[in-house]
Amino acid sequence: MTVNAKTDASAHTWRDLPAAQQPDYPDSKALRDVVAELESYPPLVFAGECDQLRERMAAVARGEAFLLQGGDCAEAFDAVSAEHIRNKLKTLLQMGAVLTYAGSVPVVKVGRIAGQYSKPRSKPTETRDGVTLPTYRGDSVNGFEFTPEARHPDPQRLKRMYQASASTLNLVRAFTTGGYADLRQVHAWNQDFVKNSPSGQRYEALAREIDRALNFMNACGVDPEEFKTVEFFASHEALLLDYEGALTRTDSRSGKLYDVSGHMVWVGERTRQLDGAHIEFVSRIENPVGVKLGPTTTPEEALTLIDRIDPDRTPGRLTFITRMGADKIRDRLPTLVEKVAASGAQVAWVCDPMHGNTFEAASGHKTRRFDDVLDEVKGFFEVHKALGTHPGGIHVELTGDDVTECVGGGDEIFVDDLHQRYETACDPRLNRSQSLDLAFLVAEMYRHQ
Ligand SMILES: O=C[C@H](O)[C@H](O)COP(=O)(O)O
Numbered sequence: 094m095t096v097n098a099k100t101d102a103s104a105h106t107w108r109d110l111p112a113a114q115q116p117d118y119p120d121s122k123a124l125r126d127v128v129a130e131l132e133s134y135p136p137l138v139f140a141g142e143c144d145q146l147r148e149r150m151a152a153v154a155r156g157e158a159f160l161l162q163g164g165d166c167a168e169a170f171d172a173v174s175a176e177h178i179r180n181k182l183k184t185l186l187q188m189g190a191v192l193t194y195a196g197s198v199p200v201v202k203v204g205r206i207a208g209q210y211s212k213p214r215s216k217p218t219e220t221r222d223g224v225t226l227p228t229y230r231g232d233s234v235n236g237f238e239f240t241p242e243a244r245h246p247d248p249q250r251l252k253r254m255y256q257a258s259a260s261t262l263n264l265v266r267a268f269t270t271g272g273y274a275d276l277r278q279v280h281a282w283n284q285d286f287v288k289n290s291p292s293g294q295r296y297e298a299l300a301r302e303i304d305r306a307l308n309f310m311n312a313c314g315v316d317p318e319e320f321k322t323v324e325f326f327a328s329h330e331a332l333l334l335d336y337e338g339a340l341t342r343t344d345s346r347s348g349k350l351y352d353v354s355g356h357m358v359w360v361g362e363r364t365r366q367l368d369g370a371h372i373e374f375v376s377r378i379e380n381p382v383g384v385k386l387g388p389t390t391t392p393e394e395a396l397t398l399i400d401r402i403d404p405d406r407t408p409g410r411l412t413f414i415t416r417m418g419a420d421k422i423r424d425r426l427p428t429l430v431e432k433v434a435a436s437g438a439q440v441a442w443v444c445d446p447m448h449g450n451t452f453e454a455a456s457g458h459k460t461r462r463f464d465d466v467l468d469e470v471k472g473f474f475e476v477h478k479a480l481g482t483h484p485g486g487i488h489v490e491l492t493g494d495d496v497t498e499c500v501g502g503g504d505e506i507f508v509d510d511l512h513q514r515y516e517t518a519c520d521p522r523l524n525r526s527q528s529l530d531l532a533f534l535v536a537e538m539y540r541h542q
């Protein structure tokens with residue numbers, strides 16, 4: 094059980110430090126009231142589950158498992174529906190099956206889900222037709238609609254974030270333990286997809302092989318119950334510290350602090366200042382923590398982050414999620430990996446091939462090329478191969494819906510198609526077919542590593 098952390102001074106040390114990318118709430122009393130209410134809400138995840146994920150991430154850091162972390166760029170309150178959640182989960186389960194079978198590696202499955210409602214932005218305002226309003230910062234802060242009312246930051250939204258996360262997590266738990274994720278359902282996950290999609294057909298062939306393997310194991314006497322449930326964890330960016338702080342609790346077993354808003358949280362590229370509140374916050378919690386590292390990261394920064402977040406060098410505690418861009422990864426990653434490895438720290442290295450590869454199409458849509466995404470992952474594998482270190486996983490923005498947000502892929506989306514189903518509230522996501530393509534290609538890279 095976790096209990097209120099109000100009296101634990103280390104739960105509050107971040108409050109004295111500058112916090113980047115926080116909403117400008119006009120009414121601080123309203124914010125305090127919401128935070129007090131959130132502090133009384135039950136945990137969304139349990140401390141023991143966070144420990145379990147840390148153990149799984151330790152296997153990733155040791156080179157014994159691979160992380161698949163993926164989901165929306167920004168979850169939306171109006172997308173908390175069984176259909177959206179099932180589609181996303183189904184895509185991640187299919188990718189997991191491809192990576193496990195074709196890559197022959199245990200896959201740790203973590204969603205960008207049930208909490209990914211807050212977005213750091215490049216600019217504080219947005220101007221359209223001469224009208225300037227606050228930028229959209231995620232449903233936890235303000236509304237997407239371009240009106241002064243919607244863009245007004247409202248702390249009441251933090252309670253909706255909690256409720257949306259709770260409903261999502263509830264359904265995810267039901268899907269992953271209630272039979273839907275049973276490995277014997279590998280075909281069923283593909284049913285609405287296979288007929289006309291090349292990646293769906295490729296998946297179907299792999300699913301037939303998995304079936305045969307399961308029948309073989311069955312005949313050998315392996316208990317079929319073993320395949321009935323899947324371990325699945327939830328993660329999001331720990332951006333809004335008022336929310337994360339309100340959901341930080343003391344574990345009554347160990348007296349240690351856990352952020353019970355999700356199993357794993359990460360600090361983004363825009364908020365990882367060494368003297369800032371976000372790094373201080375994550376340094377005090379026991380959850381497995383990720384930090385995004387962009388192309389300007391120096392080895393000294395990486396080493397200081399390790400000292401701050403993982404002073405005891407606990408494998409699984411810290412994951413570096415690199416997001417360099419396809420054109421920079423081969424140049425910037427080697428020194429970081431080399432220096433970190435030489436320091437003796439055992440972090441997990443994970444590739445986010447999305448955030449360094451965004452560009453604006455002539456139509457004004459923010460997009461990414463599938464080939465750039467793939468090339469960044471290739472570069473990531475090449476660097477680790479050359480250094481003899483472990484390429485620990487991928488972190489991707491994806492959806493289970495057939496959107497047209499990223500260009501390329503086997504079932505090719507062209508720049509002129511972007512307008513057809515461009516639904517993201519922030520950054521472009523891989524659709525289901527592109528996600529499966531990526532899983533097959535990454536599995537091949539892993540096998541050849
Ligand atoms: O998802 C990441 C960031 O929130 C996003 O890339 C910021 O986008 P912007 O540059 O349009 O603000």
Ligand SMILES: C=C(OP(=O)(O)O)C(=O)O
Nearest residue numbers: 213361362363385416448
């Ligand atoms: C904001 C994000 O990424 P980054 O911090 O790497 O820009 C994100 O992953 O949503």
